[in-house]
Amino acid sequence: MLVPLYDVNKTFEENADKGPFFSDLLEVKSPRTPILTFLGLPLCSPIGVAPCPLTLGKGISLLSKLEFDVLIYKTIRCMQYPVHSFPNLYVMEDSPGNITVANSFGIGCAKPEVVLCDIEKAKSSLSAGQILIVSIYGEGKTRKESMQQFYQAAAMAKDAGAHIVEANLSCPNLLHTTALYLDIEYVEALTSRLVAILGNIPLTVKVGVFPTLTGLRQLLYTLAKIGVQGICGINSVSQPIYNKAGAPIFGPDREKAGVSGSSIRPLALSFVQNVKSILEKEKLSLKLLATGGVTQAHHFREFLEAGADIALSATGAMWNPYLAMEYHRGAYDTKRITRKLERNADY
Numbered sequence: 001m002l003v004p005l006y007d008v009n010k011t012f013e014e015n016a017d018k019g020p021f022f023s024d025l026l027e028v029k030s031p032r033t034p035i036l037t038f039l040g041l042p043l044c045s046p047i048g049v050a051p052c053p054l055t056l057g058k059g060i061s062l063l064s065k066l067e068f069d070v071l072i073y074k075t076i077r078c079m080q081y082p083v084h085s086f087p088n089l090y091v092m093e094d095s096p097g098n099i100t101v102a103n104s105f106g107i108g109c110a111k112p113e114v115v116l117c118d119i120e121k122a123k124s125s126l127s128a129g130q131i132l133i134v135s136i137y138g139e140g141k142t143r144k145e146s147m148q149q150f151y152q153a154a155a156m157a158k159d160a161g162a163h164i165v166e167a168n169l170s171c172p173n174l175l176h177t178t179a180l181y182l183d184i185e186y187v188e189a190l191t192s193r194l195v196a197i198l199g200n201i202p203l204t205v206k207v208g209v210f211p212t213l214t215g216l217r218q219l220l221y222t223l224a225k226i227g228v229q230g231i232c233g234i235n236s237v238s239q240p241i242y243n244k245a246g247a248p249i250f251g252p253d254r255e256k257a258g259v260s261g262s263s264i265r266p267l268a269l270s271f272v273q274n275v276k277s278i279l280e281k282e283k284l285s286l287k288l289l290a291t292g293g294v295t296q297a298h299h300f301r302e303f304l305e306a307g308a309d310i311a312l313s314a315t316g317a318m319w320n321p322y323l324a325m326e327y328h329r330g331a332y333d334t335k336r337i338t339r340k341l342e343r344n345a346d347y
Contacts, residue, residue, distance in 0.1 A: 004319045005062075006054055008089040012105060020059050022321055032067070034129030038310065039202045039229055039287060041163055044069045044129035047300055047324045050232075050291040051075050051135040051168070052314040053088075053105060057118040060132070061125035067324040068317065070289075070310050073122055075107050075135040075168045076115050078152035083108030090241060090249045093262065097296045099319045100261035102241040104250040107137050107171055112156060119160035134162035135206065137171065147190050154197050164230075165198055167191065170208035172238035172258035181207040182215065188222050195227045204230035204289060209237060209267055210274075217278050223286060230287035232312075233271045236260035261315035265293025269306055276307025295319070297326035 005020040015021075034042035048070025049055055049063050055074045063071060084106040093100040109115060123132045134157035138149025150167065157165045167190070169181035180186060187205070194203050205228055210216040223231060236258030241249045248255045272290045279286055290308035294300055295316035300323075303311040317323050 005059070005321055006052075006089070006318045008087070008091065008101075011086045012053060012083045012088055012108065015053060016056055020054055020062055022062060024321075032127065032129060038070070038131065039164060041131050042129050043131060044127075045324075045328065046070070046304060046308075046310045047327055048072065048131075048310060048312045049317050050312040050314040051166070052318065053103075054314075054318050057121040057125070060122040062321075063317065063324075064126050064130050066321050067328055069130045069324075070133065070312065071122070071126070071130065072133040072135055072166060072312070073119055073162075075109075075137045075171070076119075076153055076156065077107060077109040077137055078112065078149050078156060079109070080111045081107065081109045084250070084254065087250060090257070092241075092259070094319075098262040099295050099315055100259065100263040101315055102239075102249065102257040102259050103236060104241075104254050104257040107168070116156060116160045119157070119162065123161050123163075131163045132161075133164040133166050133204070134160065135166045135168045137168045143186060147193065150190055151193060151197055154194050158198055158201055162201060164202045164204060165194070166204045166206050166232060167194060168206050168235075170206055170233075170235040172208065172236050172256075179208065181205070181219065182210075184215075184218055184222055187219065188226065191223065191226050191228050202229040204228065204232055204287070206232040206235060208233065208235045209271065213274060213278075216274060217282070220275065220278055220284055220286060221282070224284040228286070230289055230309075231275065232289035232291060233275070234264070234268050234292045236292075237264050237267065260292070262293050262295045265295075265299065268292025269302065272303055272306040272308050279307075294323075297323055300327045 005022050032044045034044050036043050049068045051072040051074045060071045084104050088105050090102045136153035138146050140146040238256050240255050241257045287309045289310040290303040291312035294313035300311040
């Protein structure tokens with residue numbers, strides 16, 4: 001059984017300092033060649049990792065060697081900010097090939113100078129045909145303050161050399177209930193300015209589940225009109241998480257947490273199908289990045305066949321580092337992948 005790259009029994013800080021916890025990687029000798037483009041960038045494959053506790057500099061360096069080609073750096077702020085207190089991850093289901101977890105991290109961030117250096121290291125670790133996207137976030141007591149923090153974070157990501165910037169408008173486990181992506185007026189004002197700040201660096205937006213197709217259609221129209229180049233969904237899904245005794249797993253102040261992994265895949269696939277249908281019907285030029293519930297290699301193909309341009313995993317990749325390699329080789333068996341790597345065989 002594979003050991004997850006992220007140790008749920010350690011704090012976020014311990015994982016960031018000592019992790020990722022993986023020692024099985026053997027060098028893959030054969031070079032990989034870009035075979036497609038995404039937003040003008042050469043790309044080896046449409047397979048990647050969504051922003052998660054693993055996607056800091058060292059984690060991205062490891063994941064790139066494991067043949068994940070679209071790497072999204074964990075959401076940054078324009079200032080230092082603490083992660084929620086331990087515990088932060090709770091395993092809800094752990095059966096072969098199916099992992100569901102609840103996470104309660106908030107959006108912590110190191111000092112700006114540390115973040116800039118780490119993003120630069122992450123980018124330098126990539127090979128030809130791999131892309132670094134940096135996820136950004138801003139919040140404040142007022143809409144103006146929130147937007148200003150987003151603007152500053154975008155400038156940081158640009159300075160650090162991000163290929164693409166993603167505005168995270170859908171984090172489910174902050175200590176408030178605002179769903180930014182459902183506020184069309186806010187999204188329009190925010191992304192208009194972000195597009196201007198980023199210049200020739202593409203902007204994408206990450207969203208969650210939509211209560212109505214009308215709201216989703218309105219958002220897609222708005223983003224396309226402004227010049228946003230992509231939409232990513234879905235983020236983890238917020239719900240109350242209790243232990244067997246009926247007490248909140250993460251404490252009384254964090255009754256709800258973000259659920260990710262296998263159990264949300266039907267919601268994510270439905271989102272992809274709905275977005276693709278609207279984009280085609282209305283002839284909107286947005287790229288679609290899909291995430292939510294990819295825990296087996298063939299799930300990547302399900303999302304791509306449903307209409308996604310890019311298919312991402314987070315929880316699945318944390319629990320199975322070989323997920324991308326399995327997909328690329330069409331061999332959905334981790335033991336087989338490991339044996340093949342040990343023999344340095346091509347197939």
